[in-house]
Structures are given as structure tokens and as C-alpha cells.
Amino acid sequence: MTLFVTIFAMALGFFLMDATAAGRTDNLWWLPPVITTRGQEVDKVFYFIFWLTGAVFVATQFLLIYYCVKYRFNRKRQAVYSHGNNKFEIVWTTIPTLIFFGLFFWSNHLWKEFHQTPPEDAITIEVTAEQYGFNVRYPGPDGKLGAASDVAMSKDNKLGLDANDPAGADDFVTYNDMTIPVGRPIHVLMRSRDVIHAFYVPSFRLYQDMVPGRTIDWVWFVTTETGAYDLACNQLCGAGHYNMKAKISIVSDEEYQEWLKDFLPKPEQPVAMAQPQ
Incomplete structure (x- = not known):
């Protein structure tokens, strides 16, 4: 949830900054068209994060609503205490960690490419x-x-x-x-x-x-x-x-x-x- 809000805020900030930087008349509710080769690589990272966090947001909200309805108050049902499941906790901690490390190496590789020496004909x-x-x-x-x-x-x-x-x-x-x-x-x-x-x-x-x-x-x-x-x-x-x-x-x-x-x-x-x- 927090990650989705963060990426949404980044997209909104990008849109607001762009609105002040250039008087666009098309595609006002999304990113402006990209016209550089390196900008296309930046967009790949952005879209991957956006759709990933969007999918996680939808899934978590669906589960939240589902469990709120399924386990709503019922006088005939007695609550059962659960200490948790160590295996599940390891899985849902490991997966986000791997994703974050993957994004780190991907973006760091892109950053290094940006710092390459310009071509001789530049x-x-x-x-x-x-x-x-x-x-x-x-x-x-x-x-x-x-x-x-x-x-x-x-x-x-x-x-x-x-x-x-x-x-x-x-x-x-x-x-x-x-x-x-x-x-x-x-x-x-x-x-x-x-x-x-x-x-x-x-x-x-x-x-x-x-x-x-x-x-x-x-x-x-x-x-x-x-x-x-x-x-x-x-x-x-x-x-x-x-x-x-x-x-x-x-x-x-x-x-x-x-x-x-x-x-x-x-x-x-x-x-x-x-x-x-």
C-alpha cells in the first residue's frame, strides 16, 4: 500500500513538474512522450515499478475486503488466536527483498550507462x-x-x-x-x-x-x-x-x-x- 502511494505520488509530481516545464496539450494525465534513447530505458523501470505496485495494491485490497467480509463479527463463531506461520512470513519477506535488490541492480546498471563517455562524434x-x-x-x-x-x-x-x-x-x-x-x-x-x-x-x-x-x-x-x-x-x-x-x-x-x-x-x-x- 505504502509503495503504491509512493509511486503514485512520484507520477503525480512528474506530471505537475512537466505541466510547468512545458505547455502540453496532449496526454495531460500521463507522462509526456519520450524522445531520447536513454529516456526509453528510464520508462522501462518506471512502468515495471508502476504495474508491479499496482498489482500488489489490487491484490492486497482484494484480500483485505475478502477477509473483512469472511471473518466479520458472528455471535455463533468464536475467535481463534493464531501466532502466525513462519514459512509464510519468510516467503512474503523474501520476495519483496529480492524485488528490491533486482530494482537496485537494474537502476544502478542504468545509472552507470548514463555516465559512460560520450561518443567521439558527439x-x-x-x-x-x-x-x-x-x-x-x-x-x-x-x-x-x-x-x-x-x-x-x-x-x-x-x-x-x-x-x-x-x-x-x-x-x-x-x-x-x-x-x-x-x-x-x-x-x-x-x-x-x-x-x-x-x-x-x-x-x-x-x-x-x-x-x-x-x-x-x-x-x-x-x-x-x-x-x-x-x-x-x-x-x-x-x-x-x-x-x-x-x-x-x-x-x-x-x-x-x-x-x-x-x-x-x-x-x-x-x-x-x-x-x-
Whole structure:
């Protein structure tokens, strides 16, 4: 009973958080559609727990009602004291224990997979949160992000960029706007300028706190569908927390390359030579 209430509360909390993170108009009473490969693995664990605890809840409530009716008060029947059955107690203690250990090893294996090194062809993007928005830094044509340090953050250099690192010369930054190609591994470096924020995308099944003074470098994912989604902060980060969200656009690789052209340096046009008169 307690386990079912717990999992129901988790599902309700997930729904309420998602309602604030993205204005969904479909599937409002259940989880949002999952669009990442790892999110599908998370859902397997969730559904297993949900249906297991649901079955246990139905079975226990049925037995409770059955025994309440069967052994209701009857003046002709005398109550009999029973000390219990050791065999039954061992069985109903052992089975839940094995299930919990199974869930532990399953989820721990999944957690380790999440912390695997990103593929070599992953696109590395840095997201730096601040009150109240997300700065998204992309690598330029060299495919490498320039070095940055929290110590170097200031009013004039809010991302703490290292001006001496040549890899950062072609980097560019967008604000509250992330565009990524579908089907490509995306490696996200997460930082915070001020307080604890969060990187929360319900359809990715992804939630990660962004802590000041620390770079979270283990998060990467692969999307499976194109579309527009919301990135929301799920930590109470201040008065403007309610409005802290960014747009995530998942597009085809061709559209992503076209989008990049607006930010990459334009090739210099040859100077036209004057024609002799």
C-alpha cells in the first residue's frame, strides 16, 4: 500500500513538474512522450515499478475486503488466536527483498550507462544558467569549445571565457535558445553563475542540478524525433524562477547546418578590382 502511494505520488509530481516545464496539450494525465534513447530505458523501470505496485495494491485490497467480509463479527463463531506461520512470513519477506535488490541492480546498471563517455562524434554544448535564463555556447568550425572558468566570471565576462584559448575564438552564444540535430549524440556541459539551477526536460527524461562552482560534464543524450520542447529550471532559484525556461528545437541535420550558417563567420568576399578606362 505504502509503495503504491509512493509511486503514485512520484507520477503525480512528474506530471505537475512537466505541466510547468512545458505547455502540453496532449496526454495531460500521463507522462509526456519520450524522445531520447536513454529516456526509453528510464520508462522501462518506471512502468515495471508502476504495474508491479499496482498489482500488489489490487491484490492486497482484494484480500483485505475478502477477509473483512469472511471473518466479520458472528455471535455463533468464536475467535481463534493464531501466532502466525513462519514459512509464510519468510516467503512474503523474501520476495519483496529480492524485488528490491533486482530494482537496485537494474537502476544502478542504468545509472552507470548514463555516465559512460560520450561518443567521439558527439556535439559538445555548454549551458550556463543564471537568474533567470540559459546561456548556450556552441563550438565554431573547429568543433571545440574554448576554456572557461568560474573564477573568471565577471560582469564583463559572465561566462568566464579564457581569452587566451584560441579554441574559443569561433565560439558563439545564444540565450534561452538551443537548437540541436536529431539522432546525433549531444554532450551538454552544465554550469551556473549564481545559485543552484536545474536542466529539466520532461520528454528527455532528464533532470540535472546546475551547481555554482562546478561543471557537470557527464550528461549526454540522443534524440529520436524532431520538434520543439522547453528546457526549464526546476529549482526555486529566485523571484523570476517561474519564468526561467528556454526553447529547445530539434531539427534535421540539414536544418541544423543551415541554422549554423547564421552564427559562423562569413567568408570574406574578394575585393572587386577597378577596370581600366
